[in-house]
Amino acid sequence: MTDNNELIRLSAARLAEKLAAGEVTSVEVTQAYLDRIAAVDGGERGVNAFLHVNAEEALAVAAEVDAIRAAGGAEADALHVLAGVPIAVKDLIVTVGQPTTAGSKILEGWHSPYDATVVERLRAAKMPILGKTNLDEFAMGSSTEHSAYGPTRNPWDLDRIPGGSGGGSAAAVAAFEAPLALGTDTGGSIRQPGAVTGTVGVKPTYGSVSRYGAIAMASSLDQIGPVSRTVLDSALLHQVIGGHDPRDSTSLPDPLADLVAAAKTGSVEGMRIGIIKELHGEGYQAGVENRFNDSLELLREAGAEIVEVSCPNFQYALGAYYLIMPSEASSNLAKFDGVRYGLRVLPEDGPMTIERVMGATRAAGFGDEVKRRIILGTYALSAGYYDAYYGSAQKVRTLVQRDFDAAFTVADVLISPTAPTTAFRLGEKLDDPLAMYLNDVATIPANLAGVPGLSLPGGLADEDGLPVGIQLLAPAREDARLYRVGAVLESLLEAKWGGPLLAQAPALGELVEAKEAK
Amino acid sequence: MAAINRDDVAHLARLAHIEMSAQELDRMAGELAVIVDSVKSVSQAAGDDVPATSHPIPLNNVFREDVVGHTFTAEQALSGAPDSDDNRFKVPAILDEA
Numbered sequence: 142m143t144d145n146n147e148l149i150r151l152s153a154a155r156l157a158e159k160l161a162a163g164e165v166t167s168v169e170v171t172q173a174y175l176d177r178i179a180a181v182d183g184g185e186r187g188v189n190a191f192l193h194v195n196a197e198e199a200l201a202v203a204a205e206v207d208a209i210r211a212a213g214g215a216e217a218d219a220l221h222v223l224a225g226v227p228i229a230v231k232d233l234i235v236t237v238g239q240p241t242t243a244g245s246k247i248l249e250g251w252h253s254p255y256d257a258t259v260v261e262r263l264r265a266a267k268m269p270i271l272g273k274t275n276l277d278e279f280a281m282g283s284s285t286e287h288s289a290y291g292p293t294r295n296p297w298d299l300d301r302i303p304g305g306s307g308g309g310s311a312a313a314v315a316a317f318e319a320p321l322a323l324g325t326d327t328g329g330s331i332r333q334p335g336a337v338t339g340t341v342g343v344k345p346t347y348g349s350v351s352r353y354g355a356i357a358m359a360s361s362l363d364q365i366g367p368v369s370r371t372v373l374d375s376a377l378l379h380q381v382i383g384g385h386d387p388r389d390s391t392s393l394p395d396p397l398a399d400l401v402a403a404a405k406t407g408s409v410e411g412m413r414i415g416i417i418k419e420l421h422g423e424g425y426q427a428g429v430e431n432r433f434n435d436s437l438e439l440l441r442e443a444g445a446e447i448v449e450v451s452c453p454n455f456q457y458a459l460g461a462y463y464l465i466m467p468s469e470a471s472s473n474l475a476k477f478d479g480v481r482y483g484l485r486v487l488p489e490d491g492p493m494t495i496e497r498v499m500g501a502t503r504a505a506g507f508g509d510e511v512k513r514r515i516i517l518g519t520y521a522l523s524a525g526y527y528d529a530y531y532g533s534a535q536k537v538r539t540l541v542q543r544d545f546d547a548a549f550t551v552a553d554v555l556i557s558p559t560a561p562t563t564a565f566r567l568g569e570k571l572d573d574p575l576a577m578y579l580n581d582v583a584t585i586p587a588n589l590a591g592v593p594g595l596s597l598p599g600g601l602a603d604e605d606g607l608p609v610g611i612q613l614l615a616p617a618r619e620d621a622r623l624y625r626v627g628a629v630l631e632s633l634l635e636a637k638w639g640g641p642l643l644a645q646a647p648a649l650g651e652l653v654e655a656k657e658a659k
Numbered sequence: 660m661a662a663i664n665r666d667d668v669a670h671l672a673r674l675a676h677i678e679m680s681a682q683e684l685d686r687m688a689g690e691l692a693v694i695v696d697s698v699k700s701v702s703q704a705a706g707d708d709v710p711a712t713s714h715p716i717p718l719n720n721v722f723r724e725d726v727v728g729h730t731f732t733a734e735q736a737l738s739g740a741p742d743s744d745d746n747r748f749k750v751p752a753i754l755d756e757a
Contacts, residue, residue: 254735460698485741504678536705538712591715
């Protein structure tokens with residue numbers, strides 16, 4: 142019998158072993174997480190990682206797994222390795238039987254008539270879905286403050302942001318409210334929240350995980366990926382959700398590599414790891430830079446060859462991203478028109494035409510950041526500006542790809558800090574959209590080029606004691622390299638810390654209570 | 660490139676079907692001007708010889724067998740609609756008759 146407090150801190154891999162060995166049941170595990178959610182997520186000063194908790198269905202799936210295991214035989218043998226391990230799903234991904242809001246008022250109360258492909262795959266693996274996690278509205282933001290349902294709080298410091306857009310998924314995992322979660326990453330929305338919450342997040346190669354059922358922001362940049370507390374756990378989850386899907390026409394036909402085996406390689410001897418000159422130094426917080434240097438030192442000691450590469454066109458990446466992404470978003474979000482789903486708002490006076498209903502619906506249903514991006518995208522795509530903006534940005538995309546190609550001729554994997562700073566305070570950058578956008582400066586190049594990226598905890602910044610993320614980048618279709626290097630670096634860092642970084646996080650239960658008492 | 664002003668934003672908001680108050684237009688114009696200014700270097704970054712990339716990993720001619728797959732029933736398709744009638748989406752007048 143394991144104490145619940147201990148149970149919720151186990152990795153998904155360890156939980157899977159205990160479930161298979163019959164040392165714990167999936168109902169016990171799932172209930173322990175639901176209890177944790179009830180204890181720390183709600184209330185005025187709770188983490189607010191979840192927009193919807195799916196207790197009944199999660200427990201039913203858990204009971205089903207337990208019954209199959211108890212009965213034994215072929216069906217029990219055929220259970221997926223993660224069967225019975227609970228998971229949280231970012232509320233941008235559609236699910237039958239639970240609401241999907243995308244963090245927006247325009248979809249409040251909407252239920253999808255179909256499951257996303259990744260959700261179908263979770264169901265096939267019999268992983269209980271704990272609920273849907275908070276996000277910036279339509280995944281537009283770097284702090285989760287643009288959610289129409291209130292911000293998520295960072296479990297390390299409840300007055301700070303958990304990153305975004307997938308702050309809910311990262312905070313849920315960091316606060317031990319779930320062992321695993323799904324995120325989506327358009328410009329860093331999996332990796333940057335991972336960095337500021339001391340968790341692991343992976344943006345797979347573009348097209349290697351189906352986007353069917355992920356509400357689209359920017360279709361040529363969006364990618365679903367795993368969120369977890371360990372590198373191996375992300376590999377296990379990536380293996381569940383990855384692989385070709387005929388329902389997504391951008392889905393790569395390639396077979397999925399053995400990512401779990403890659404995470405268990407255990408060596409970086411002889412690997413060439415490239416520091417990107419443009420993605421550290423000036424503009425990066427000192428504590429971030431120090432932890433980045435620590436990781437380089439550990440990799441060097443472990444036998445990796447550290448080289449320096451230059452990607453001169455990365456200086457244009459942020460600008461190109463903030464033209465391409467809003468352009469695609471303005472087109473993708475045109476479907477929220479008060480006709481087929483979600484909110485409909487009628488104009489207060491004047492003629493009741495469909496155009497005016499659309500205008501009133503979108504005015505009331507969308508938040509400020511979504512409106513900003515739609516207007517910016519409409520501008521970038523408008524006649525007379527198209528070549529100068531969208532066209533130029535697409536050319537920069539080619540240049541960024543060429544920079545990556547050149548870098549990967551001298552390095553097997555690239556490395557940088559995931560974000561220039563640690564978690565900032567709630568509200569600190571809310572009135573300055575441009576300052577908010579700068580958080581994504583190190584993560585955006587991977588989305589523009591379609592290459593995979595992983596963020597793992599690199600330690601705590603000296604000046605504020607908050608988590609720092611280390612980003613690894615690999616060539617397209619070489620996600621396995623991220624898991625290989627990531628797992629080695631993780632084990633070297635944990636040996637130095639004497640345990641996982643999250644063990645150094647303040648006790649959240651007391652934190653929530655203290656805040657409420659104030 | 661021209662700076663973005665309040666009239667531009669009003670025009671774009673109409674194109675994007677988002678009603679905006681006078682206050683909102685003023686604020687949005689100020690914010691967008693800053694953002695547009697920050698991205699303008701992009702237009703000078705690449706020469707004419709650089710091809711555009713629209714998709715990071717392009718796949719061409721993605722076909723499937725021409726057979727009927729899963730489809731939604733009318734009831735499912737209409738399940739989230741704000742208004743429907745006789746198995747159809749119901750909307751206010753398409754054209755302003757006034």
